[in-house]
Amino acid sequence: MPIISTKDIVKVFNPGENEVRALRGISVDIDNGEFVSIMGSSGSGKSTFLNILGCLDEPTSGEYLLEDQKVSGLSRKELSLIRNRKFGFVFQSYNLLPRTTALENVELPLVYNTEIPSTNRRQMAEHALEQLGLGDRMHHKTNELSGGQQQRVAIARALVNDPVVIFADEPTGNLDSRTGYQIMEVFQKLNDSGKLILMVTHELELAALGKRIITFRDGLVINDEKVIDSPRAIDILNKEQ
Amino acid sequence: MRFFDLLKMALQSLNKNRTRALLTTLGIIIGVGSVIAMLAIGKGSDESIRSQITSLGTNMIMVMPGPSSEHGRSMQAGTAVSLELKDAEAIKRYSQLISMVSPSVQTRAQVVHGSRNWNTSINGIYRDYVDITNYEIGYGIMFDEKTSQSLQKICVIGRTVCDSLFDTPDEAIGKVIRVNKIPFTITGVLAEKGQGSFGQNQDDVILAPFRTVQKRLMGINYVQIIYLSAVNEFQIDAAKEEVSTILIEKQKKLRGGDPDFTIRSLSEITSILGTITTVLTILLASIASISLLVGGIGIMNIMLVSVTERTREIGLRLAVGAPEKAILVQFLSESIVMCLVGGVLGILFGYGVTALVGKLMNWPVVIAPSSILLAFGFASFIGIVFGYFPARKASRLNPIEALRHE
Ligand SMILES: Nc1ncnc2c1ncn2[C@@H]1O[C@H](COP(=O)(O)OP(=O)(O)OP(=O)(O)O)[C@@H](O)[C@H]1O
Ligand SMILES: [Mg+2]
Helix, strand or coil: CCCEEEEEEEEEECCCCCCEEEEEEECCEECCCCEEEEEECCCCCHHHHHHHHCCCCCCCEEEEEECCEECCCCCHHHHHHHHHHHEEEECCCCCCCCCCEHHHHHHHHHHCCCCCCHHHHHHHHHHHHHHCCCCCCCCCEHHHCCHHHHHHHHHHHHHCCCCCEEEEECCCCCCCHHHHHHHHHHHHHHHHCCCEEEEECCCHHHHCCCCEEEEEECCEEEEEEECCCCCCHHHHHHHHC | CCHHHHHHHHHHHHHHCHHHHHHHHHHHHHHHHHHHHHHHHHHHHHHHHHHHHHHCCCCEEEEEECCCCCCCCCCCCCCCCCCCHHHHHHHHHHCCCEEEEEEEEEEEEEEEECCEEEEEEEEEECCHHHHHCCCCEEEECCCCHHHHCCCCCEEEECHHHHHHHCCCHHHHCCCEEEECCEEEEEEEEECCCCECCCCCECCCEEEEEHHHHHHHHHCCCCCCEEEEEECCHHHHHHHHHHHHHHHHHHHHHHHCCCCCEEEEEHHHHHHHHHHHHHHHHHHHHHHHHHHHHHHHHHHHHHHHHHHHHCHHHHHHHHHCCCCHHHHHHHHHHHHHHHHHHHHHHHHHHHHHHHHHHHHHCCCCCCCCHHHHHHHHHHHHHHHHHHHHHHHHHHHCCCHHHHHHCC
16 A cells, blocks of 8 residues: 555646646655655656645645545645644755754644643654754754754754655755765665655755656656665765765 | 643744834833723722712702703802792701701802901801811801801801911901901801812801891892701602602792792712713723724734744744644734733833822822723733734645745
8 A cells, every 4th residue: 555646636826827737647656665756857846746745735636645545635734733743844945943943943843743742842852853963953043053954953853753754855955965965864764764755856866865766847757767776875975085 | 732832932932023022012001001091090080079079968958949950950059039048947847858957148258357358258057057068167166056047247267268367267266357348256267178079169168147148248038059968868869859849838838839949969960970070081091992902903013024024934834734723823822922911011001100190290090900900801802803813814824835935
């Protein structure tokens, strides 16, 4: 049973005049434990697709099954619950709360998780930050951190609720290549531990670090292939030194 | 979402825009403060008028000549001639519910002592008048009941009259003054009573036996006002009924024709004035409420700005799984916190203004506990009402559009 299954997903922006057909029928199945890289030229609909899978946006038509459950009929409240418990998001522009410490940023998803007692939040957030090697930066305000550090805080935030899927839209887009590989190393480790990862990227070398590459063009999937023997990001980092 | 989280979040984000939050709160502070101050001024004048009227004598009833009309009757006496001394005597004789009776006439007169003179009003009254109207004797003695019914030329004088004619009150006792050239011997000086409820100086007066003033000074045969006192304040209406019956009987028998008099009790006058001060209070409070309303609009304005500014933050919160309600409550609690803080500071501010007005302007002011509750309740109400629209706007945002907001 695939975790994510879509059938003929269509997304039309501004229906009527000025219509943009961003997605023109996407059908993919994604199984547990996959690490999917989504590629394609600018404007091909990658982000749009990722946002729909992440329940941040709704398709114009088509069917989306998440763990065999139809997403289209769900209320805003049910969608927010799914985002909170099952998903983690990493954005190109980090999207951290300004003038707030790394720790508070990571605690944010826990604040909206009523299953977790407030006394546990801090410890869980600290744990997630330590996992990403930010143990010594926890009390720094986000504007006091480098881009790579900020993105790692964002990843810690995506991890802290122990989600099923992590969505990452060009997570390395604002980072230099070395820092990019460091982020990829984190993703690979998370994938090793069983997390499903969906990542949009423009760089083939980074995409090749995943286990499957889906290529978009003009709102359609034009290529979908498995990566055989994907290299480890840590090896590339070590080799460069 | 727990209550504590909400409060913390609201305080944190207000703290990030401290100056702005403070200035917005200032609108509420001024609004709540002025509502409290206005209510205090209104209530103060109401109470002071009531207490001044009470000082005239709570059980007092007045019988005046002229037809009774419900509205617009002039309180001026002496325009009609239909009451006479016999009416007063009849009331005294037949009434069960009236404890004191005094006829009265009043005129203005020039008073001379030695080289000093003074223009004042002289009242011809019976001894009971002093008790009905709550006068007290300060120096010397008040003439007795019997003397007050005689034609003797004696008088007691008010403090203002005393001060204009003599150096000290003691000096006045036993002296002879000329009232419109007629000599009167002073037996006593009244204790100071201060300003009446209609602004008149109650100490600028001379009291003399009724018939002395009626016959010797004025040369008339009628009575201007009959002052009465009911046995107690609960029997005032019954007493009025009784007096009315007695007078109708008497006037019919003696003169034939229609009875011609009006009976007014002090409680009626109190309630008329009470209505006036209530209207005044409502007026003042409504004007003050407008500033509270403006404060509320300020809150709404700043919350709308804040929602726009923080659209990305809202998008992020939605993305990490904040339910719509949590966003709504988060923004709502910010405006409520501002209003509650504004409410508390506004109450203090209102106290300050009230005290200042009371002191500088010498106005009577009374802060009622209910006005504090009212102002505070009003402030929270405004926080919720004006905060709701921006908060709802925030909670309804589409997550991805919010995240992409520039
Ligand atoms: N909110 C929107 N309103 C109108 N058109 C939109 C909106 N969002 C995306 N589009 C359009 O949909 C198409 C797909 O956009 P999308 O952001 O998915 O592209 P992308 O593949 O992520 O591109 P890039 O690599 O540049 O990020 C584009 O033509 C874009 O202009
Ligand atoms: Mg994109």
